[in-house]
Amino acid sequence: MDTEKHDTTAPSSNRRRFLVGSALSGTVPFLPHEAEARAPLAARPPGDAAPGFALHVNAHVYQVALDPRTTLLDALREHLDLTGVKKGCDHGQCGACTVLVEGRRELSCLSLAASMQGREVTTIEGLATPDGRLHPMQQAFMNHDAFQCGYCTPGQILSAIGCIREGHAGTPVDIREYMSGNLCRCAAYPNIVAAIEQARDQGEG
Amino acid sequence: MYDFAYHKPSSVADAVKLLAADPDAKAVSGGHTLLPALKHRLNKPSSLVDLSGIAEMRGVRREGNALIIGALTRHHEVANSEEVKSAIPALAYMAQHIGDQQVRNRGTLGGSVSNNDPAADYPAAVLGLGATIHTSKRKIAADDFFLGMFTTALEHDEILVAVEFPIPEKAGYAKMRNPASRYVMAGAFVSKGPKGVRVAINGAAACVFRQSEMEAALSSNWSADAVAGIKQPADDLNSDIHGSAEYRAHLVTVMAKRAVAAAG
Numbered sequence: 001m002d003t004e005k006h007d008t009t010a011p012s013s014n015r016r017r018f019l020v021g022s023a024l025s026g027t028v029p030f031l032p033h034e035a036e037a038r039a040p041l042a043a044r045p046p047g048d049a050a051p052g053f054a055l056h057v058n059a060h061v062y063q064v065a066l067d068p069r070t071t072l073l074d075a076l077r078e079h080l081d082l083t084g085v086k087k088g089c090d091h092g093q094c095g096a097c098t099v100l101v102e103g104r105r106e107l108s109c110l111s112l113a114a115s116m117q118g119r120e121v122t123t124i125e126g127l128a129t130p131d132g133r134l135h136p137m138q139q140a141f142m143n144h145d146a147f148q149c150g151y152c153t154p155g156q157i158l159s160a161i162g163c164i165r166e167g168h169a170g171t172p173v174d175i176r177e178y179m180s181g182n183l184c185r186c187a188a189y190p191n192i193v194a195a196i197e198q199a200r201d202q203g204e205g
Numbered sequence: 206m207y208d209f210a211y212h213k214p215s216s217v218a219d220a221v222k223l224l225a226a227d228p229d230a231k232a233v234s235g236g237h238t239l240l241p242a243l244k245h246r247l248n249k250p251s252s253l254v255d256l257s258g259i260a261e262m263r264g265v266r267r268e269g270n271a272l273i274i275g276a277l278t279r280h281h282e283v284a285n286s287e288e289v290k291s292a293i294p295a296l297a298y299m300a301q302h303i304g305d306q307q308v309r310n311r312g313t314l315g316g317s318v319s320n321n322d323p324a325a326d327y328p329a330a331v332l333g334l335g336a337t338i339h340t341s342k343r344k345i346a347a348d349d350f351f352l353g354m355f356t357t358a359l360e361h362d363e364i365l366v367a368v369e370f371p372i373p374e375k376a377g378y379a380k381m382r383n384p385a386s387r388y389v390m391a392g393a394f395v396s397k398g399p400k401g402v403r404v405a406i407n408g409a410a411a412c413v414f415r416q417s418e419m420e421a422a423l424s425s426n427w428s429a430d431a432v433a434g435i436k437q438p439a440d441d442l443n444s445d446i447h448g449s450a451e452y453r454a455h456l457v458t459v460m461a462k463r464a465v466a467a468a469g
Contacts, residue, residue, distance in 0.1 A: 093386075105306060159306070
């Protein structure tokens with residue numbers, strides 16, 4: 001990504017991105033000095049929505065200042081250290097980067113981070129309870145061995161949650177159709193369908 | 206991506222001002238076509254005008270014998286709208302079958318129509334229903350809107366604000382999807398209503414078009430049999446690794462039959 005060049009060349013005086021712990025959780029996800037060390041801010045005439053804005057992720061509020069080109073995917077992985085979200089094709093074809101936005105599945109590689117202001121984003125890191133209990137869909141994927149390499153799994157799990165919430169998990173045929181945006185190159189599809197049926201039968205979405 | 210400035214106006218008037226002030230600015234809504242193009246450096250806008258914060262461009266409402274759908278209304282909203290499902294079920298069906306669910310959760314009516322991808326679904330519905338495009342400066346009939354591949358009648362500083370769909374007596378949509386990409390190989394949106402009988406074909410050629418021979422046949426006999434014998438000439442159809450022009454020509458007839466059958 002082009003944003004990398006700013007990481008290495010921007011003078012430290014330009015690096016003024018801060019992370020702020022969420023008022024909701026009362027926790028500080030990352031230390032401010034750690035965030036500052038990696039923060040890019042390009043020298044450009046900013047648009048009216050740049051450079052600083054708030055990203056709402058997993059019930060935390062992150063105050064960020066990002067290059068406007070930064071996708072939600074790169075913001076999550078490279079700037080918020082939420083590396084559970086995966087970069088597969090980076091062009092909206094594979095679904096590995098799927099996250100929930102306002103509870104609906106969207107592709108984080110094809111959304112600009114700046115367009116996410118005020119919208120609640122959920123990543124795989126936001127599913128388990130604070131004491132480490134897995135979300136039923138995560139548990140179902142483990143029970144059914146619904147992966148081999150695991151690279152597509154965070155996107156599959158978030159998409160599966162969306163699939164049940166939308167009411168599109170009634171039959172295996174429906175599940176396959178409405179999970180078509182998530183590719184698995186290991187072809188664990190039969191086990192993924194079985195996992196979704198288990199979570200559905202537990203009333204989880 | 207090349208560098209750009211990012212703007213997020215909250216009104217149509219402000220968005221138009223931003224576009225008018227910068228000939229290299231581009232409007233964006235869902236961004237599922239524009240962002241890949243930017244990543245490939247196929248496009249170099251100096252600024253992006255993100256329309257997604259403009260509340261006046263959202264929503265579905267019925268006015269008389271028409272549905273008016275705001276340009277920022279997402280595909281999943283059209284697919285699940287009770288208003289759309291009861292007035293024009295074929296339009297809800299079409300929206301429910303665009304791309305995959307992630308695309309439907311992000312993509313918008315206005316983005317799809319103003320992008321005019323040859324393999325997009327919405328242009329077929331707009332042309333096949335004889336809809337009217339409402340822009341920031343005028344109203345444009347569907348017949349005058351789609352000019353060619355990725356080309357429409359929209360001017361640089363003109364924003365598609367809403368689409369007015371006349372409610373038909375009958376309408377149906379059928380398409381053959383590419384099994385991998387799910388883009389349309391060939392599709393047909395047919396309708397019978399206040400705008401007469403219309404047959405719009407998408408996916409097959411560089412731009413959505415009306416199949417007048419099928420329209421004439423359906424006008425005198427609304428049945429799948431009426432179009433079964435009509436052969437679409439393959440001359441100007443798309444030919445690529447996914448299918449030859451002759452294959453697409455064959456699909457046009459098959460999809461038209463299925464669309465009429467779906468319309469009932």
